[in-house]
Amino acid sequence: MFLKKLAKHERDRRYGIEYLNYTDIKMDNLEFNYLQATNSYEKLLPLDNKKNNGVFYTDVFLARQILKSLPISQKDVILDPCCGTGSFLFSAYQQGYKNVFGADIDKKSIEISKKYVPNGNFIQIDTLGASYKKIKTAFKLQEVDCIVGNPPYSVLNSKTTINADEIFLEEISASGNNLFIAALIRAFDLVKDDGLISYIIPKNFLHIDAYSNLRKNILKEKTILEIIDIGQYFSNVRGEQIILTIKNSLPTKKHKIIFKKLVVSDFLNPVAISQDFYENEIIHFRSELEQDIFIKLKKSFCALSDICKGYIGRGKSKHISSVAGRDVRKFGYKRTVVPKAGNQIFIQNIYSAEAGIIAAFGGNLQASETITILTDGSEEMCKYLLGILHSKVCNFYLQKFCYNNSKLTMHSDAKYLKKIPLNIRDKKSFNQIVNCVEKLENEYYLSFRWYDLVDELDKLIYETYGLNVEQKNFIELSMKESFSSRWYKNGK
Numbered sequence: 001m002f003l004k005k006l007a008k009h010e011r012d013r014r015y016g017i018e019y020l021n022y023t024d025i026k027m028d029n030l031e032f033n034y035l036q037a038t039n040s041y042e043k044l045l046p047l048d049n050k051k052n053n054g055v056f057y058t059d060v061f062l063a064r065q066i067l068k069s070l071p072i073s074q075k076d077v078i079l080d081p082c083c084g085t086g087s088f089l090f091s092a093y094q095q096g097y098k099n100v101f102g103a104d105i106d107k108k109s110i111e112i113s114k115k116y117v118p119n120g121n122f123i124q125i126d127t128l129g130a131s132y133k134k135i136k137t138a139f140k141l142q143e144v145d146c147i148v149g150n151p152p153y154s155v156l157n158s159k160t161t162i163n164a165d166e167i168f169l170e171e172i173s174a175s176g177n178n179l180f181i182a183a184l185i186r187a188f189d190l191v192k193d194d195g196l197i198s199y200i201i202p203k204n205f206l207h208i209d210a211y212s213n214l215r216k217n218i219l220k221e222k223t224i225l226e227i228i229d230i231g232q233y234f235s236n237v238r239g240e241q242i243i244l245t246i247k248n249s250l251p252t253k254k255h256k257i258i259f260k261k262l263v264v265s266d267f268l269n270p271v272a273i274s275q276d277f278y279e280n281e282i283i284h285f286r287s288e289l290e291q292d293i294f295i296k297l298k299k300s301f302c303a304l305s306d307i308c309k310g311y312i313g314r315g316k317s318k319h320i321s322s323v324a325g326r327d328v329r330k331f332g333y334k335r336t337v338v339p340k341a342g343n344q345i346f347i348q349n350i351y352s353a354e355a356g357i358i359a360a361f362g363g364n365l366q367a368s369e370t371i372t373i374l375t376d377g378s379e380e381m382c383k384y385l386l387g388i389l390h391s392k393v394c395n396f397y398l399q400k401f402c403y404n405n406s407k408l409t410m411h412s413d414a415k416y417l418k419k420i421p422l423n424i425r426d427k428k429s430f431n432q433i434v435n436c437v438e439k440l441e442n443e444y445y446l447s448f449r450w451y452d453l454v455d456e457l458d459k460l461i462y463e464t465y466g467l468n469v470e471q472k473n474f475i476e477l478s479m480k481e482s483f484s485s486r487w488y489k490n491g492k
């Protein structure tokens, strides 16, 4: 009966889990009481405090799945250094782990952990500010086999600070200045050689520039065992998350990272990619075919930044007549006539997986800051780029390899656009693409003829990149999954 009283999402997740023998039922009462205690405590916390200190607790379901997936034994020392109300350690206790340790800066959350994890060792301590020696001494711990948890995420600023020494603060600042970066670095200090760290962290750790120092160090010096994409798991946290599991040891030459995805209640779709394939950004390939397409497009062609040396950035005009993002549509405008001359492309700055790039020839018009402007030397080149930008190949490349399969709204910013591969040596198709774009500019928007021209453009662009039938079909299928039916003739 008590299941009915649980919040709906908790209930849905619970039903995904194996059931139940008599001892489990007793456990479940404990779990129910635990969930009540942790949920009501989290609700009491002021929103400002939660945001500044990155407080959002992990549900027992996910904590349990993560622990089950780790290659650890029941005697291992498991530590969650930012344990909150202790969902990881509660799950560890349920699964029979003997040596569980938890710390948190928040005294009340530690009291809840103590109450529900009878075999746990808990202390209230600032694990991001204190030295790792102090933390180990406080626990009387020699070695930590495994660090788990969901560390706080929040950018360091006047409201979010860490009370640590200058050297540590500089290290954090050089790697993205965020609480979760501090937690990751601390975890490497705390865990034994060859020990494991399994943390839920923001997915953008995999690809954004701010985190590149730490990411590159991890790629070079640690063994990444698994990366699991869990999407936007926490409804009240911005962005998407991953589970990153790392072994504190040098990677071997042949080591492969296993990528997975959370599907309903399991970690599925494993794909193995050599760790040494990555130097900096870590792309989550969903299949080997995806990786092949990436290699083909990246290695065979130059990037847009090699060819376009003009301005790529936001519009700056505040003039009333300047074009805004919402006025742009594919190959034209809602209220503005496509100009005859000039060398700018206007791109809606908001990028969604459903629509892909939405851009038009900007000529000599002025653009507001909701537009990304791409300026190039010639009008012809602008038309060619407009064709490429709207192609399925280009949108596939952006979604998969630049936005790392994010389901959220992204921005068509310079750093992503600059990576788009181009094959301008193919003069014949260059002219055909320009020609097709000019026809699209003069065609009635979303008319049958307009859709036919878009198909023609796609065909030309598949050819120019020399993609084979399998690769082309795969891109078509992937884009059909993400593009809205609006972009298909008759909605199909």
Ligand SMILES: C[S@@+](CC[C@H](N)C(=O)[O-])C[C@H]1O[C@@H](n2cnc3c(N)ncnc32)[C@H](O)[C@@H]1O
Pocket (backbone or CB within 6 Å): 053, 054, 055, 056, 057, 058, 059, 080, 081, 082, 083, 084, 085, 086, 087, 088, 103, 104, 105, 106, 109, 125, 126, 127, 128, 129, 149, 150, 151, 152, 153
């Ligand atoms: C995202 S919550 C996760 C809690 C728990 N690991 C879980 O998964 O449910 C992050 C936790 O980090 C704690 N925290 C924030 N700053 C801390 C610090 N400097 N030292 C220790 N804990 C900290 C917060 O109080 C919060 O409980």
